[in-house]
Amino acid sequence: MQTFNSQEFIKKQVAELRKLIKDEKALIAVSGGVDSTTSAVLTHRAIGSNLLCVILDDAFMREGEPQRVADLVSKPPIKLPIKILDVQERFMKALNGLRDAEEKRKRFRETFYKVLGETAEREGCRILVQGTIKADIVETTGGIKTQHNVLEQMGINTMERYGFKVVEPLVSLYKEQVRTVARDLGVPLEISERQPFPGPGLSVRVVEGITTDKLDSEKKATAIVEESFSRHSPSQYFAAILDNETVPHERSKQIQETTARLLKAHLRNVSVKVFKAKATGIKAGKRLYGTIAALKAQTPKGAIYNPPISSLVSLQAKLVKEDPSFTRILYTVKELPRDQPCVVVLRAIQTTDFLTAKVTELPWSTLNETAGKILAACRNVSAVYYDVTPKPPATVEME
Secondary structure (H helix, E strand, C coil): CCCCHHHHHHHHHHHHHHHCCCCCCHHHCCCCCCCHHHHHHHHHHHHHEEEEEEEEEECCCCCCCHHHHHHHHCCCCCCCCCEEEEEEHHHHHCCCCCCHHHHHHHHHHHHHHHHHHHHHHHHHEEECCCCCCCHHHHHCCCCCCCCCCCCHCCCCCCCHHHHHHECCCCCCCHHHHHHHHHHHHCCHHHHHCCCCCCCHHHCCEEEECCCCHHHHHHHHHHHHHHHHHHHHCCCEEEEEEEECECCCCHHHHHHHHHHHHHHCCCCEEEEEEEEEEEEEECCCCCCEEEEEEEEEEEECCCCCCCHHHHHHHHHHHHHHHCCEEEEEEEEEECCCCCCCCCEEEEEECCHHHHHHEEEECCCCCHHHHHHHHHHHHHCCCEEEECCCEEEECCCCCCC
């Protein structure tokens, strides 16, 4: 395999951007992630003040994130010209009532590009630059999930629909190559080393219907997880929130027996929940909305048993093999004695290309500490689980 030469890539892309954009004005939406920021810095090098950078404050960023990102990218060494557009109400209204993951992603995409199209028209920009990378294309064209920034590859005529032409300087790169380019461009470490964040933001981490209460708890849980998990350096780590609604399942007894056998626990100390909500997974390279099961094994004294994470991953593999309709196997970290409307799922994975991923074997001390903080901060949450499902059969995100 040929070694990736970041400096050569930068030189070629800056020249290519100048050739493509010429004297036109261009627009880019910067999220503070490494992909969009790197694309913005490359384009700014190429066309200077003809680039307009905007942050869409769409309600689904982390708490206080729009202003933090604006402050960070407007400073030396990258000094991007940046504006914040408050469009929270518009996005919340657009996604109101939607439960299906793909419908939410598509509605977000349509709203996102309508806002950018209106901004481009207002500012006299006919070109939109965006940070699409190779993994986005692979997942969308492969039918796994719709990445909001994949347009022309899906046959969407952006000039006809939104009024701009799309330019994608990073579309040939994977995430680690983008990070290398970002470092060489002088992008701050807070961005170049930042973990990936979905384009539709926290809207895809609020599983099924989005409410103000769920979104508020998701933001609190996100802050706690990112602070707690960062010292272990997973490739990606986050919290998701879903409704605490369970349904009967015909295989619950078999799952309970398999769990007891593999974890060497007494059957009466093992319990299984199957949630009404569905989670996105992968089967034969295609998207599958599958069932979510949550397991719990207790010691004879009633404490939640903390087996090695590797044992839980092996248990997950056994359960999914027995019933491929399951796309998520969760394991209980902490729970309250009384049910609340929601539960939180913790996720941490190791990957190089984000097309496959392994579960991070976090210490139980970190998981228990994190879960305790979430239960204290989020009053509508009664249980916290750890997702022990690799990719595949799961996707990285739950939706």
